[in-house]
Amino acid sequence: MENKLNSKRKVCIKTFGCQMNVRDSEALLGLFLAKGYKSVDNPKDADAILLNTCAVRAHAEHRVRSILGSYKKLSGVRRQLSDGDKKRTEGRNLKPGNCKIIGLVGCMAANSGKEIFERMPHVNLIVSPAKLHKIPAYIEKIKKENIRIIDLEDKEREEIFYSASYRIKPGYAQVVISTGCSNYCSYCVVPNVRGGLRLRKPKDIISEVKRNVSLGIKKITLLGQNVNDYRIESCGFASDSKSHRLKTVNFVDLLKMVEELDGVEEIDFLTPHPKNTTKELFKLMAESKKIKKYLHLPFQAGSDRILRLMHRGYTKKEYLALVDDYKTIVGGTIGTDIIVGFPTETEEDFLHTKDILEKLRFMGAYIFKYSPRPGTHAQKLKDDVPQRIKEKRHAVLLELQKKISNA
Ligand code: SAH
Numbered sequence: 507m508e509n510k511l512n513s514k515r516k517v518c519i520k521t522f523g524c525q526m527n528v529r530d531s532e533a534l535l536g537l538f539l540a541k542g543y544k545s546v547d548n549p550k551d552a553d554a555i556l557l558n559t560c561a562v563r564a565h566a567e568h569r570v571r572s573i574l575g576s577y578k579k580l581s582g583v584r585r586q587l588s589d590g591d592k593k594r595t596e597g598r599n600l601k602p603g604n605c606k607i608i609g610l611v612g613c614m615a616a617n618s619g620k621e622i623f624e625r626m627p628h629v630n631l632i633v634s635p636a637k638l639h640k641i642p643a644y645i646e647k648i649k650k651e652n653i654r655i656i657d658l659e660d661k662e663r664e665e666i667f668y669s670a671s672y673r674i675k676p677g678y679a680q681v682v683i684s685t686g687c688s689n690y691c692s693y694c695v696v697p698n699v700r701g702g703l704r705l706r707k708p709k710d711i712i713s714e715v716k717r718n719v720s721l722g723i724k725k726i727t728l729l730g731q732n733v734n735d736y737r738i739e740s741c742g743f744a745s746d747s748k749s750h751r752l753k754t755v756n757f758v759d760l761l762k763m764v765e766e767l768d769g770v771e772e773i774d775f776l777t778p779h780p781k782n783t784t785k786e787l788f789k790l791m792a793e794s795k796k797i798k799k800y801l802h803l804p805f806q807a808g809s810d811r812i813l814r815l816m817h818r819g820y821t822k823k824e825y826l827a828l829v830d831d832y833k834t835i836v837g838g839t840i841g842t843d844i845i846v847g848f849p850t851e852t853e854e855d856f857l858h859t860k861d862i863l864e865k866l867r868f869m870g871a872y873i874f875k876y877s878p879r880p881g882t883h884a885q886k887l888k889d890d891v892p893q894r895i896k897e898k899r900h901a902v903l904l905e906l907q908k909k910i911s912n913a
């Protein structure tokens with residue numbers, strides 16, 4: 507009945523940012539498809555256009571703001587709402603049930619949702635990362651009542667969010683093991699917009715992997731902002747399923763549990779943090795026939811002074827030693843993330859970053875120019891590296907990495 511009702515409804519989801527957002531959009535689209543919606547690429551064809559956004563860098567936010575602005579015409583809004591009537595869509599020349607939904611969801615909603623709700627009356631749905639599962643119901647409500655909805659609650663996600671079977675790539679699935687982050691790297695907005703670290707239970711993660719296997723999926727990526735932070739008290743997990751004693755399950759235990767599942771053939775994970783990546787993890791990677799011998803290990807900067815200001819919890823020497831251990835024990839490849847132009851970064855600091863890039867010969871490196879983010883520690887520091895210097899350092903590293911990748 508519900509599927510019939512929705513069979514002509516079309517949703518267009520645009521995704522910005524990281525793999526976590528890619529998985530969130532996939533899970534969200536899965537919920538829509540299960541309700542009978544059709545997925546479309548062109549916003550013009552959609553009844554609901556949802557931008558699942560990223561707030562990690564200023565550039566990504568600017569892009570979304572301009573895209574949202576360009577949707578004003580599509581939405582049918584004719585004039586600004588009066589102050590006293592912000593919650594109703596009276597600016598719309600539309601009958602209830604006919605209005606187009608323009609939704610800002612995910613990290614930017616948490617970051618700038620209130621302001622955009624005030625400033626852009628044509629944006630009629632704003633939802634935080636924790637409440638994405640509510641979006642289909644909110645859309646029904648907006649259609650029926652012609653209202654605007656803003657839900658910025660930060661809470662533990664409900665498991666129903668991960669329930670749909672739709673997967674973007676056949677044979678491949680990403681499985682979220684934790685949301686949020688409590689590391690508070692000084693430049694990073696993630697803890698503010700996605701909340702503190704919250705762990706999914708081992709039994710829920712394992713059931714999702716098993717559901718994937720039953721769909722014929724053999725390749726799994728485990729996702730968390732810092733996967734090494736995974737540590738939870740649990741009882742009756744896979745390798746000890748008859749036990750009712752509480753036992754601590756850390757990330758390595760969780761990986762083992764996934765590895766033991768029949769039908770899973772290839773596993774990788776994103777993202778480990780250098781400060782708590784252990785030899786135990788490397789040993790498992792070395793022994794395992796299923797875990798890919800690839801480690802994405804962001805180092806961000808090479809100067810100890812900058813690393814301290816970033817609150818990263820390791821030095822250049824410790825990072826190099828960790829990669830050395832990895833190469834000795836696992837013998838696999840590595841990738842990384844780097845930020846240039848962090849406040850007070852001198853040429854000498856930058857040369858330490860370049861030195862790591864030269865020495866370690868990463869398979870790939872994501873290189874970013876620092877931008878101050880609201881509510882972070884680093885925002886209190888003066889953004890004093892001139893834009894042209896950030897661009898120069900960025901170009902130098904890109905060129906160097908290109909040579910390494912093509913060698
Ligand atoms: N949780 C992951 C990813 C964090 S965001 C991790 O800890 O590695 C992805 C990347 O964006 C970061 O690794 C960092 O290199 C970059 N980044 C984060 N905040 C930034 C900022 N304010 N300016 C520029 N780059 C930033």
Ligand code: SF4
Nearest residue numbers: 687690691694696731
């Ligand atoms: Fe941000 Fe640091 Fe957490 Fe990664 S580990 S999400 S960079 S605070």
